[in-house]
Amino acid sequence: MSLFSKKLDTDYEMTWCPGCPNHMILAGVKQAIKSLKKQKYKHESFALTTDVGCSSKIFDYININGLYGLHGRAIPAALGLTLGNPNLNVMAFMGDGGAYSEGISHFIHAARFNSNMTIIVHDNQSFSLTTGQCTPTSQIGFKSKAEPMGEVNQPLNPVKMAIASGMTFIARTNAKDIAHTAEVIEKAIKHPGCSFVEIIQDCLIFNKEINNKDKLMYKIKDNKNKAKAELLANQWDYNGKNGKIPIGVIYQEILPTLQDKWPRLKELKDKKIGWAQK
Numbered sequence: 001m002s003l004f005s006k007k008l009d010t011d012y013e014m015t016w017c018p019g020c021p022n023h024m025i026l027a028g029v030k031q032a033i034k035s036l037k038k039q040k041y042k043h044e045s046f047a048l049t050t051d052v053g054c055s056s057k058i059f060d061y062i063n064i065n066g067l068y069g070l071h072g073r074a075i076p077a078a079l080g081l082t083l084g085n086p087n088l089n090v091m092a093f094m095g096d097g098g099a100y101s102e103g104i105s106h107f108i109h110a111a112r113f114n115s116n117m118t119i120i121v122h123d124n125q126s127f128s129l130t131t132g133q134c135t136p137t138s139q140i141g142f143k144s145k146a147e148p149m150g151e152v153n154q155p156l157n158p159v160k161m162a163i164a165s166g167m168t169f170i171a172r173t174n175a176k177d178i179a180h181t182a183e184v185i186e187k188a189i190k191h192p193g194c195s196f197v198e199i200i201q202d203c204l205i206f207n208k209e210i211n212n213k214d215k216l217m218y219k220i221k222d223n224k225n226k227a228k229a230e231l232l233a234n235q236w237d238y239n240g241k242n243g244k245i246p247i248g249v250i251y252q253e254i255l256p257t258l259q260d261k262w263p264r265l266k267e268l269k270d271k272k273i274g275w276a277q278k
């Protein structure tokens with residue numbers, strides 16, 4: 001494929017398991033980008049960064065510029081891109097292991113900085129590429145080769161963490177609902193500031209007992225009330241198949257972005273250029 005091709009598809013060999021919902025997340029992301037391109041977003045305005053993991057293989061399957069990062073480090077790489085060119089629409093793709101384990105400090109500070117980028121987490125409650133160890137969102141009792149007695153710790157609730165960290169756009173979707181995921185990702189990319197989309201994803205091979213939560217999920221209207229967001233976040237604790245799982249935009253607030261706060265970045269943003277063109 002030409003370096004300058006504006007097609008989204010690539011020729012790379014597909015290495016996700018057949019039927020893995022990562023295929024559906026990929027379809028949702030492409031649908032969102034195609035929709036934005038119809039609204040005059042330029043192909044070259046999109047960029048992506050990834051971690052390492054099954055989720056991060058998405059790097060190979062979307063033809064946009066970016067950086068295949070290190071495990072837990074998609075967020076600082078994305079932040080770097082937004083500093084280099086504040087006009088890019090940057091997406092950082094990660095698994096729950098990378099985002100909430102090694103990468104957790106980056107997540108919190110990204111929320112605080114409110115740089116214009118979108119964090120997309122494929123949450124299958126398992127370190128899947130490395131054959132299914134417990135992550136911070138695994139449910140109590142999940143037995144793996146590394147934890148044969150089962151997970152004993154409470155799972156982290158990333159939606160509550162995002163609210164507490166000051167994330168200005170927080171959403172959750174179901175990987176299996178491609179149209180809804182695409183719609184939410186489009187809103188996240190349009191959001192001025194740091195946006196976070198937590199995608200509930202089954203892994204067909206590891207931590208299978210937590211799969212198929214579709215019946216618990218229900219769609220909410222876009223919400224801008226923080227107290228309501230906290231109530232929504234508390235409806236499911238990631239610990240099993242009890243409770244209701246709200247999906248959609250759980251919280252949105254418009255606050256100054258890093259690009260608004262930092263004069264040199266504001267100048268580049270206003271002139272619609274990056275450092276390289278200065």
Ligand SMILES: Cc1ncc(C[n+]2csc(CCOP(=O)(O)OP(=O)(O)O)c2C)c(N)n1
Pocket residue numbers: 051052053054055056070071072094095096097098099102122124126127128129130135
């Ligand atoms: C710094 C570092 N730590 C650990 C690893 C090993 N490693 C590679 S992929 C991976 C698991 C990825 O799990 P997750 O982020 O949940 O993504 P998934 O594979 O489930 O999509 C780990 C631990 C690594 N490559 N680099």
Ligand code: SF4
Pocket residue numbers: 015016017020021022054055124128129202203204205206
């Ligand atoms: S191991 Fe799980 S997450 Fe990885 S490709 Fe297979 S089904 Fe998907």
